[in-house]
Amino acid sequence: xxxxxxxxxxxxxxxxxxRTALKRTLVExxxxxxxxxxxxxxxxxxxxxxxxxxxVFRDGMIWPAGYGEKEFFWPRGSVxxxxxxxxxxxxxxxAAWMTKEQGAAIKRFVExxxxxxxxxxxxCIATHNTDFRSVLGAATEGQPxxxxxxxxxxxxxHPIRGGVSDFVVTDE
Numbered sequence: 001x002x003x004x005x006x007x008x009x010x011x012x013x014x015x016x017x018x019r020t021a022l023k024r025t026l027v028e029x030x031x032x033x034x035x036x037x038x039x040x041x042x043x044x045x046x047x048x049x050x051x052x053x054x055x056v057f058r059d060g061m062i063w064p065a066g067y068g069e070k071e072f073f074w075p076r077g078s079v080x081x082x083x084x085x086x087x088x089x090x091x092x093x094x095a096a097w098m099t100k101e102q103g104a105a106i107k108r109f110v111e112x113x114x115x116x117x118x119x120x121x122x123x124c125i126a127t128h129n130t131d132f133r134s135v136l137g138a139a140t141e142g143q144p145x146x147x148x149x150x151x152x153x154x155x156x157x158h159p160i161r162g163g164v165s166d167f168v169v170t171d172e
Contacts (some may be wrong), residue, residue: 004034004117007043011063013121018057025092026055040097047125054109055117060125061094068092096128103131110135143172 006022009015015038026032032053041059048054068090110116116135123140126133133139152166 002032003050004032004055005051006034006036006055006057007038007040008036008057009038010058010121011061011067013058022055022057033114043098043102043105045101045108047107048114051114053117054106055116055119056106056122056125057119057170059121060096060098060128063092063099064095065090065092066073094118096125098125098129098132100129100131103129107131107135146170146172 005027006019008018008022015036019036022034022036027034034053034055035051038058040062106116118136121140122132122136123138126136126139148168148170150166150168153161153164155161156164
């Protein structure tokens with residue numbers, strides 16, 4: 001029986017909702033057992049050996065010194081974080097997490113017949129890892145500003161688009 005390995009979750013994309021969605025669609029939906037992890041350091045050739053599907057649903061950044069936020073939004077307003085004694089100031093810069101060896105392991109996995117389901121924001125990984133970029137076939141230049149897009153349905157007779165009208169969506 002085929003099996004999947006899923007590396008999920010990052011600062012902006014919580015592992016819980018990703019795991020829930022993938023369990024509903026892949027595990028329960030088509031009966032594909034998946035081992036989930038958010039431990040990006042564990043990704044290696046040995047870790048994915050014996051799997052048929054590799055799913056990566058996380059961006060390419062980690063924040064080694066933390067996010068550096070002292071204030072965040074709470075449903076009833078803004079909350080300021082304080083510490084006594086004060087926490088020393090540290091640069092809150094992001095860093096790439098995927099190593100050259102990890103990118104090479106993914107490339108070998110796919111070239112050896114493994115399947116890769118590379119979701120959403122993985123194009124950020126491809127900007128700094130050439131082996132991963134060669135598997136994905138793309139890299140991001142960043143996110144455009146949020147704006148409205150008009151979606152025009154050109155083939156209304158297609159079974160998937162039957163009954164769908166043109167619409168406007170707000171997205172990046």
